[in-house]
Amino acid sequence: MVTVSIQSSPNELPKVIGTSPNMKPKVLVVAHGVRSLSPSLSEQIDANYHIINYDCDNTDECKRRMMPGGLYSEIDAIVETGWKKSAPFLNHNLFSGDMVQAYPSSVKIVSCSGHGYDAADIPTLTARGVWYCNTPDTCTTSVANTAIFLILDVHRYFGFAEHCVRIDAWSASRALGSVAIDPIGQTLGVVGLGSIGLATAQKAATALEMRVLYYGPRRKPDAEAKIPGGAL
Known part of the structure; x- marks a missing residue:
């Protein structure tokens, strides 16, 4: 096993301290192919970690590889890039409860490049440490x-107008003149004023002069104050 010490610079990867100077943590990488890494970052990763690229046909195969003696039986971490955005591993949830139960004891950290944690069984991960x-x-x-x-x-039916252009039916889009409206002065409803909801509300209130209403389990006065014109 290894421990990781975090560097002060956010542009540097963590340095690894293992039982020997040559030990690298084994990281199972599930690449969803959204964006490639820069050459310099790839070099840092290769220098600090032993990368194993995930290529299972399904999660049952992954579980078998995690069994003693299997290819994934000594991994220290699992990293998903591009969090569920593209094939071929779109439906492979390696953070579900049954998958977590199959982890080898060496796994100490899992990571994904995404916002939420609804696809991860946090209680089971926590119980496994x-x-x-x-x-x-x-x-x-x-x-x-x-x-x-x-x-x-x-509000403006841009999608329909664009479709009319593509099928050489621009004249059909002229009917939009009687239904399309400008969002200025309209009311935007936001369900959950988290980071994305707040950013959307700020942009809508500033650029589109929309009135903002939001719903959540509790009021957020600090977030309301960051929205031009406030929010209810």
């Missing part, structure tokens, strides 16, 4: 921007 890590702020802005695009689309 396994740390769960995610990246909660990495896609806040991009998701909020997408939400703004969708708000504009449902």
